[in-house]
Amino acid sequence: MKRLNIGLIGSGFMGRSHALAWRATAATFSLRTTPHLELLADIDEVTARKAALGFGFSRSTGDWPMLVEDPDVDLVDITTPNILHAPMCRAAIAARKPVYCEKPLAPDAATAFALAREAEAAGVPTFVGFNYLRNPMTELARDIVTSGEIGEVWNFRGIHAEDYMTDPESPWTWRLDPKGGAGAVADLGSHIISLARYVVGPIERLSADIDTIVRERPTRDGRRRAVEVDDQARALVRFASGAKGTIEASWVATGRKMYLAFELTGSKGSICLNMERMNELKLYVSGRPATLDGWVEIPAGPAHKDYAGFIPAPAHQLGFNDIKTIETAEIVRGLTGNGLKRMPDFREAAEIQAVVDAMLMSGRNGNWVSVDDVAKAAGR
Numbered sequence: 001m002k003r004l005n006i007g008l009i010g011s012g013f014m015g016r017s018h019a020l021a022w023r024a025t026a027a028t029f030s031l032r033t034t035p036h037l038e039l040l041a042d043i044d045e046v047t048a049r050k051a052a053l054g055f056g057f058s059r060s061t062g063d064w065p066m067l068v069e070d071p072d073v074d075l076v077d078i079t080t081p082n083i084l085h086a087p088m089c090r091a092a093i094a095a096r097k098p099v100y101c102e103k104p105l106a107p108d109a110a111t112a113f114a115l116a117r118e119a120e121a122a123g124v125p126t127f128v129g130f131n132y133l134r135n136p137m138t139e140l141a142r143d144i145v146t147s148g149e150i151g152e153v154w155n156f157r158g159i160h161a162e163d164y165m166t167d168p169e170s171p172w173t174w175r176l177d178p179k180g181g182a183g184a185v186a187d188l189g190s191h192i193i194s195l196a197r198y199v200v201g202p203i204e205r206l207s208a209d210i211d212t213i214v215r216e217r218p219t220r221d222g223r224r225r226a227v228e229v230d231d232q233a234r235a236l237v238r239f240a241s242g243a244k245g246t247i248e249a250s251w252v253a254t255g256r257k258m259y260l261a262f263e264l265t266g267s268k269g270s271i272c273l274n275m276e277r278m279n280e281l282k283l284y285v286s287g288r289p290a291t292l293d294g295w296v297e298i299p300a301g302p303a304h305k306d307y308a309g310f311i312p313a314p315a316h317q318l319g320f321n322d323i324k325t326i327e328t329a330e331i332v333r334g335l336t337g338n339g340l341k342r343m344p345d346f347r348e349a350a351e352i353q354a355v356v357d358a359m360l361m362s363g364r365n366g367n368w369v370s371v372d373d374v375a376k377a378a379g380r
């Protein structure tokens, strides 16, 4: 296949980022297949046409099922509100088209596992946008852990905190829809859970404490509506490897804009990565002379995975849309059988969702919850 025709649904925050990433993919990475922006769908024809013109799509439609069926669309890319992911993924699977869906894949683990099974039965390749896994510094952290350089991992302290829901007058949006896979744990916690699983491995059990701080919010039509989802959460977690740790999520973390970070403590060293400064990994390795004992800061550079295609010089900084471009390149490699296949698929997204569900369950009942039990009950 020389050309991969992209059908993008949604043109908001993520739709724009995906469009930019698809456009940059072939120029950044040497691939046998070039993505082409074929068709964009949005809520209505006018919105879709405007976005298609701006992003450089050949065609537009206000009717997403028509996009999925279009014979010239090779891959369905979904960047719509969470509650729409499952019906859109199902339509793409029925049309036997590869699907790239934004996180969280589904409102709950049962739906996510069902989607994974349906895609596997149909032989449809699937990809989910946990883009922070594709930061070259995340890959470095994982490589350092796998190589044994910091020894046995004892502790993972992870957090994703932002402040976009801090204002109590911030209006009701789809991110608050209790049926739609909403709340801080699903929206932000899913990212830090994906990183915890990628770097340390599966989470076995957890105990969570969850709050709703802002109890009601204004709707766009001037009413007020009760908030039924979580604003902040924290969990004690135990990994299958024996490591322990904490995971926090908050969208009311006053002053924090993008605090997605983790600190890993190992028997021979430690790692710190904060996506607010996503081009720097901090590493501590024990055993150095006392005069040199301390953390070192490693800047991202062309020696690190996926960086060199963007810039030939170290410390010149990649950004959010660049790591989305690494993601889209990985999808092209996955579809053309050319490369490592590092992208999370629907099954991995369902495993992540099982941790989200376990945190919500534990937050409600106050007990330790087995993630395995939650995943099995959800049809793993």
Ligand SMILES: NC(=O)c1ccc[n+]([C@@H]2O[C@H](COP(=O)([O-])OP(=O)(O)OC[C@H]3O[C@@H](n4cnc5c(N)ncnc54)[C@H](O)[C@@H]3O)[C@@H](O)[C@H]2O)c1
Binding pocket: 009, 010, 011, 012, 013, 014, 015, 041, 042, 043, 044, 047, 064, 079, 080, 081, 082, 084, 102, 103, 104, 129, 130, 131, 187
């Ligand atoms: N990976 C990340 O870092 C990241 C960051 C932000 C959002 N997200 C995820 O991306 C998804 C979208 O979030 P966003 O912030 O871009 O939202 P958004 O509200 O900015 O955009 C949603 C888009 O979907 C369109 N849409 C809504 N209903 C539709 C319908 N019935 N048919 C076609 N189009 C429709 C909207 O018009 C809009 O263009 C969510 O699942 C969210 O969790 C991921």
